[in-house]
Amino acid sequence: MLIENISCVIIVKNAASTLGSTLDSLADFRDVVLYDNGSTDETIEIAKKYKNVTLVIGEFLGFGPTKNLACSYAKNEWVFSLDADEVLSDEFIKNISNLELNDRNIYTILRENYYKSTQVKHCWGNDIIVRLFNRSKTSFSEEKVHEKVIEEGFKTILISGAVKHYPYNTITDFILKLDRYSTIFAQDNVGKKKSSPSKAFFNAAFSFFKTYFLKKGFLDGYAGLVIAFSHMATNFYKYIKLYELNKKL
CATH class of the missing domain: 3.90.550.10 (Spore Coat Polysaccharide Biosynthesis Protein SpsA; Chain A)
Structure with a gap:
């Protein structure tokens, strides 16, 4: 139909x-x-x-x-x-x-x-x-x-x-998407949100902890580790890119 x-x-x-x-x-x-x-x-x-x-x-x-x-x-x-x-x-x-x-x-x-x-x-x-x-x-x-x-x-x-x-479908897919999403986030929030290297670090660390341990990502095996690390990297680059853009203002 x-x-x-x-x-x-x-x-x-x-x-x-x-x-x-x-x-x-x-x-x-x-x-x-x-x-x-x-x-x-x-x-x-x-x-x-x-x-x-x-x-x-x-x-x-x-x-x-x-x-x-x-x-x-x-x-x-x-x-x-x-x-x-x-x-x-x-x-x-x-x-x-x-x-x-x-x-x-x-x-x-x-x-x-x-x-x-x-x-x-x-x-x-x-x-x-x-x-x-x-x-x-x-x-x-x-x-x-x-x-x-x-x-x-x-x-x-x-x-x-x-x-x-x-x-x-590949590790490269994670890398390409985290780069794209973190760039969009930084460009959309420049001058609106504050950031710093320490904020980037601690947001990234908590993201890994939340995904891998609190959400029990370790039960997803290899995929869980890859995803948790990708979440960590995404959050780090979101805030470190925002930090660099804010410095240019």
Whole structure:
């Protein structure tokens, strides 16, 4: 059964390793908007193979503003926001296709997180995230990182069925993402937040302790160690980059 009343919207950059699996799982959506912001790998070539995909090339304005811009290209008012490393289960597709949409509601997904093909149950666990909404009634917040759909005034309904998330397939993926996210954080907070080398150090140290011990990341084995160290490095570089930018003011 084709899903004709909901547009799926994805922003993407250099997701060739995961995009094919994501788009394969969206075969039942008649309208898929893929907003590419600077891919240099095979992402665009992969997208062109799918007849239900509308490819838009644009710049990156920060995650919130870019997602809102991408949503403006949707053919439907109802928008399902997805990442280019997420794959819909058959159960989820069945349930979203049978939804009775209500403008007073926004809809959440249950996201299972994986490192390579191993489900990570402690460091990350499962997420419940708002992803389906009427774009004429609400939108993403304007934060450049940690954006989310504005929920105030709406009832949230969970769409049953898993969405599988594959954000990292190599150690290099961690390094590239932590560099990108820490840079965005620093640029977005320069002159607004204070930072120092000691703040960078202690935030990083606590992040590792929280992820590996408090969240029992050690039970995730090798993946838990890699993730905890990545969280530590991300926090260190967030605040040390902010410190350097503040010094230039």
